[in-house]
Amino acid sequence: MRERWGAVGVLAAALFVVNVAARLVIRFGFPDDDTVADRVTLAMFLAIGLILAVLAFRWGGERSAGRLIGDLAAAVGVALALTLFVGPLLVGRSPFVDGAGTFFAQIWLYLAATGAGVLVGYLTLTALGRDFRSRQLKRYAEQKAAKPRKVVRR
Structure with a gap:
């Protein structure tokens, strides 16, 4: 159990670090250029x-879909909370300085990016037939085909 949540915590931290790095690049590299900030x-x-x-x-091949979605949702939820509330403080701004519209736009954009990433990864895995469920069905079919037929005497 500890290994599972450790991986989720590392993922959340990695997503948060990517956001902090982008904020620091914008803050110190291009503070007045909105075009570069958007890029x-x-x-x-x-x-x-x-x-x-x-x-x-990677995780979709070894975890069921429910567990995969739960793990990724937990990591994204923690990373999103850190991004919204801690990230701005690290660069010297308030989380609500730009208003409610910008605050909620960050949420929707973050969820869209994370959802698209998970969807692309999992659909690619499923299309290749390497997801957890496909591998289970393949093992089941192999086991059923390997059993010899029972001889019935009358």
């Missing part, structure tokens, strides 16, 4: 989506 933010969302796509692909 860095887009790169951050792509990096987060890519991380989740890779992990959904």
